[in-house]
Amino acid sequence: MLRNRFAVFMFAVALAALPALAGCASEDKTVVSVNGEKITKGQLDNRLEGQAGKPTLQQMVDTSLVLQYGKANNITVTDAEIQDQLTQLEGRFPPGQFDTIIKNQGLTMDDVKNIERVQIIIKKAVDKQVNVTDAQVADFYNKNKSLYATPAQVRARHILVKTKAEADSIEGQLKSGADFATLAKKDSTDPGSKASGGELGWFGPTQMVKPFSDVAFSLPVGQISQPVQTPFGWHIIQVEGRRPAQTASLADSAPKVRQMLLQQAEAAQSGPFIQSLRSKANIQIYDDRFNPLFPTPPPMAPGAPPTR
Numbered sequence: 001m002l003r004n005r006f007a008v009f010m011f012a013v014a015l016a017a018l019p020a021l022a023g024c025a026s027e028d029k030t031v032v033s034v035n036g037e038k039i040t041k042g043q044l045d046n047r048l049e050g051q052a053g054k055p056t057l058q059q060m061v062d063t064s065l066v067l068q069y070g071k072a073n074n075i076t077v078t079d080a081e082i083q084d085q086l087t088q089l090e091g092r093f094p095p096g097q098f099d100t101i102i103k104n105q106g107l108t109m110d111d112v113k114n115i116e117r118v119q120i121i122i123k124k125a126v127d128k129q130v131n132v133t134d135a136q137v138a139d140f141y142n143k144n145k146s147l148y149a150t151p152a153q154v155r156a157r158h159i160l161v162k163t164k165a166e167a168d169s170i171e172g173q174l175k176s177g178a179d180f181a182t183l184a185k186k187d188s189t190d191p192g193s194k195a196s197g198g199e200l201g202w203f204g205p206t207q208m209v210k211p212f213s214d215v216a217f218s219l220p221v222g223q224i225s226q227p228v229q230t231p232f233g234w235h236i237i238q239v240e241g242r243r244p245a246q247t248a249s250l251a252d253s254a255p256k257v258r259q260m261l262l263q264q265a266e267a268a269q270s271g272p273f274i275q276s277l278r279s280k281a282n283i284q285i286y287d288d289r290f291n292p293l294f295p296t297p298p299p300m301a302p303g304a305p306p307t308r
Contacts, residue, residue: 027040027041028041028042029041049289053290054290057293058293061278061283061294062277063118065274065278065281066118066121066122066274067117067118067121069121069125069277070121070125073125075121077124082113082116082117085119086112086116089116122273122274123266126266126270126273127266129269130265131265132262132265134254136261137250137254137258137261138250140260140261141250141254142250145247148247148248148252148253148256148257149248150243150245150247150248151245152204152205152217152242152243152245153202153203154202154203154217154241154243155201155202155239155241156200156216156237156238156239156240157181157197157199157200157237158184158188158193158198158236158237158238159180159183159184159187159188159235159236160190160232160234160235161187161188161189161233161234162189162233162234164229164234166187167227167234170183170187170236171224171226171227174236175224180197180198180224180238184197185197190232205217209230209232211229212228212230212235212237215228215237216237216239219238219239221239221240222238223239224237224238278294
């Protein structure tokens with residue numbers, strides 16, 4: 001991804017929403033009245049311009065420059081490419097939240113697709129300057145193997161009760177041959193695992209509270225623990241399986257490493273690319289308030305992609 005997609009999207013959403021407020025009604029139209037005192041659209045627009053006018057205008061200019069670059073250089077962006085990016089972005093939010101964010105910002109899906117179109121054009125433009133070698137991938141992997149390691153895991157089930165006396169009673173019943181799952185469904189107070197007979201699935205050493213985890217990772221498979229106290233109450237634990245810690249091989253990790261290095265390289269190139277577009281553009285300022293917004297740019301950084 002060219003930049004942190006979540007941050008880019010939220011910034012673009014905020015900026016894209018603001019221009020829609022201007023020019024849709026007369027300056028003296030009342031927007032809201034507070035105990036009879038009117039706030040006009042002109043007052044609202046002036047406040048918005050003062051607070052966000054410059055970054056909004058900058059974003060609009062950059063968007064125009066990128067779209068012009070894409071057209072001049074025959075960079076095509078398909079609907080499928082845009083939809084793929086939207087699907088990835090939507091997956092970063094809980095179900096339904098993505099649509100809510102769009103609606104709350106007063107945007108349409110077409111607005112969001114245009115934002116993604118710009119990001120894809122930038123990515124395709126700077127990718128010409130990006131090359132990640134096998135040696136770079138191997139070097140990063142060797143220096144960061146821990147990032148691709150899976151910690152040891154156990155699979156366990158438990159019965160949670162409120163008091164030590166209840167836990168002692170359940171432990172005694174289990175030692176006498178009672179069925180663990182049956183007792184969990186009957187007596188456990190954990191709503192998340194009660195219906196499934198106390199099943200917790202696979203988990204790592206830091207996914208449970210420490211007293212619980214310490215016992216679960218010390219028990220032999222099949223053994224039932226003595227009562228264990230945590231802030232949630234008293235637990236009886238049974239470990240059902242173990243997985244040793246594993247480190248993914250270079251061959252298994254290479255695609256992820258390469259993608260991450262590509263994203264970093266793209267991010268490093270995106271700023272110089274936008275600056276190169278500005279430096280060659282004929283940008284005329286007709287409002288004195290925005291004169292400092294587009295100063296004469298410094299020389300381009302070495303390796304910045306050309307604009308033509």
